Amino acid sequence: MPLSENSVAGIVDSVLDSYQSLVGIAPRDGSVLPTPKTISGLVFQIRDLLFPGYFDGKSIQDIRSETQARIRSIATMLNQEIGKAIALGDPSSQNSEAIVGEFFTQVPRLREQLWRDIRALDAGDPAAKSELEILLAYPGFTAIMMYRIAHHFYNAEIPVMPRMITELAHTLTGIDIHPGATIGDYFCIDHGTGIVIGETTVIGRNVKLYQGVTLGALSVVKTDSRNKRHPTIEDEVTIYAHATILGGDTVIGHHSVIGGNVWITESARPYSKISLTSEGHQVIRSSKTDAL
DSSP states (O other): OOOOHHHHHHHHHHHHHHHHHSSOOOOSSGGGSOOHHHHHHHHHHHHHHHSTTTSSOOOOSOHHHHHHHHHHHHHHHHHHHHHHHHHTSOGGGOOHHHHHHHHHHTHHHHHHHHHHHHHHHHHHOTTOOOHHHHHHHOHHHHHHHHHHHHHHHHHTTOSSHHHHHHHHHHHHHSOEEOTTOEEOSSOEESSOTTOEEOTTOEEOSSOEEOTTOEEEOSOOOGGGTTSOOSOEEOTTOEEOTTOEEEOTTOEEOTTOEEOTTOEEOSOBOTTEEEEEOTTSOEEEEEOSSOOO
């Protein structure tokens, strides 16, 4: 049966009391906050600028006018959303128009970087039939693309928005890359579900990760937030499924191979091969010729 007027009034009073004692309501003008819906629309527009005609089903007749219109639309949205995000921090410290202008100057470089990631995925996955398949269908590439967009705004010290972008990727792909991570060229994520890459992780060039890999922190103490908490993975490293590598001082040397399900909290020299025996013991070899 429906609630009585007295019951509703009592419930309203209780909820309003909670607004006073806990986190309250958003500002009266909801437009001052970036929202997942607007950030999602913005990211997909940026994707269409980076890869025109691939995702929106359009037959582009005049690429110049199409690009011009797209840039104007993105610039308007970026100014609005960056302005909202800046207002959550110190509005006097940043200028949204300058940040937007800088972003557009980086679009050609970002496109080049993303095509290098596509080529790494194509080279690293025998199941890949084409670069087009990777662009359109691979969750690993979707997560990398959104991370690289978010990382630009993270470096510009925009509050909240970069994390919203990578959490959109997390929702879509199951791959969790913090926008603060530093990731080199030719990055390959194969399958990808369950990968976690922490904020202060540093990843070199030509690194390949499989599903379930965690590059995380040994400690979750809040006071460590400004310290390097996550590992460094040098160039040409392959990390197999469900390996866990923790700690800000942990460095995996270049050309290493990390086997599945290992747990690593100490550094490994270049050319290391780390695996589990059938008895579950962890074995480390550091030779260019030893096989995993």
